[in-house]
Amino acid sequence: MANIIIAPGRYIQGQGELNNIGKYAQPLGTKAFVLISKSGYDRVGETVKKSFEAARCSVYFEYFNGECCKTEINRLKARFDELGCDVCVGIGGGKIHDTAKALAYYVKKPVVVVPTIAGTDAPCSALSVIYTDEGVFEEYLWLPANPNVVLVDTDVVSKAPARLLVSGMGDALATYFEAKATADADAATCAGGKVTRAALVLARACYDTLLADGLKARLAVEQHVCTPAVENIIEANTYLSGIGFESGGLAGAHAIHNGFTVAPETHKMYHGEKVAFGTLVQLVLQNADMEQIEEVLDFCMSVGLPTTLADLGMENPTEETLRTVAQAAAAPGETIHNMPMEVTADKVYAAILAADALGRAYK
Known part of the structure; x- marks a missing residue:
């Protein structure tokens, strides 16, 4: 291919x-x-x-x-x-x-x-x-x-509400991690082929831009002004993430977002807010280094992205609800199967609970 x-x-x-x-x-x-x-x-x-x-x-x-x-x-x-x-x-x-x-x-x-x-x-x-x-x-x-x-x-x-720009950062946050997982699995991307080096470079640039300018951009748009940091984050959310996800590949984070759409409690949350939490769940699935998880948690908390189930509107979700979310995320044909390991609904359920515990502990 x-x-x-x-x-x-x-x-x-x-x-x-x-x-x-x-x-x-x-x-x-x-x-x-x-x-x-x-x-x-x-x-x-x-x-x-x-x-x-x-x-x-x-x-x-x-x-x-x-x-x-x-x-x-x-x-x-x-x-x-x-x-x-x-x-x-x-x-x-x-x-x-x-x-x-x-x-x-x-x-x-x-x-x-x-x-x-x-x-x-x-x-x-x-x-x-x-x-x-x-x-x-x-x-x-x-x-x-x-x-x-x-x-x-x-x-x-x-001049749009700052929460929307932050949601875009949540969507963009997944880009590098999903592209890297897809590349590690040697899986196909949304572009119909394997991951290119150019796509991985753009995906990494997206992540680095978020860390460098995310908080500055959020504070600026709260004042309804456009600064160089805002310009950079707009490009990261729109172009770097767009090319990065499509030609780099989707994996766990977006599948977990799709799983959460079956839970009515999350319908008031924006796409990128659910993807941000999905990124934490993906990192747990991969058993990522704690240093990497803490970097993502720090970023999410600094700009106001969800790090717990409560942040998604799920204060006391039942096991049945979370297992339904996990089953939807791990459904046949979902992008979670681009991960470089076997993923089952049971593993997703466990990772959701563990990601929520990490978020609560970190707060």
Whole structure:
């Protein structure tokens, strides 16, 4: 099997770049279908509209219903076809990105992804995570290509709630550990091949950036300002983590996140918050050095990521609940089987309890 690395056609990051979205989208199509939330439109809708008008492109806005599910994708496809649009644009957070990418796949048109938060590594990937209408993980939709354009306006992102940036750090935290596990197992990645050295370097750079600039970035966005540390963390959360997870591989942390989606108590938690705890569970599964575990615990606590089950909203979970989570995480076909050892539901259950104990002891 070949070593493969994939990436979006163009990644653009900078202050005020949303003003140029029409210029970047115009070579792809002249009738843009923009998927956005009502609050997102209130924040940036006029800027987007003016930019498309300046580029002599028609633009149609459609409000997102809140879940990346088949029902929503089918609704949007019917609307897209009705309007006769020729380019998809997703403006918002991870579920909007995944929905826009899935829509573009089904209508066979290009897609532009515009994060208004740096809360996940979804923007750059050739992947949509599909949930049920109720928000439970259903399946991965592997796409034949990455987005044509990813556009990040760091002025917009830095004004989003700090918790969203921190959640993105939680998602990015898993990148290096999952890529390293995948490489150690000589397993295939989401890119359809083996891990490249370039992907491992990007994944490591992602982790190093989090440790160096994570706390500084969180404090800056709490003041709604964009500093060099914020710029670095936005790039780490969005691009380094995006390329790192996709071409480096997914392993334990994201499978454990998927397991936690079956527990209703965790539904109020963001994706990256659950992935951060999943990273601790993966490190326990691997019997990582205590020095490494303490480094991750220190980072999580400094920026405000979960380190215990209580932090995930599971104050007194029953054994039955946690075993259900473990079984979902270790289901056949889950990415946890990219780990460089055999993983069973019993082992995941034990690692969840041990990670929770470590988090409680460290506090």
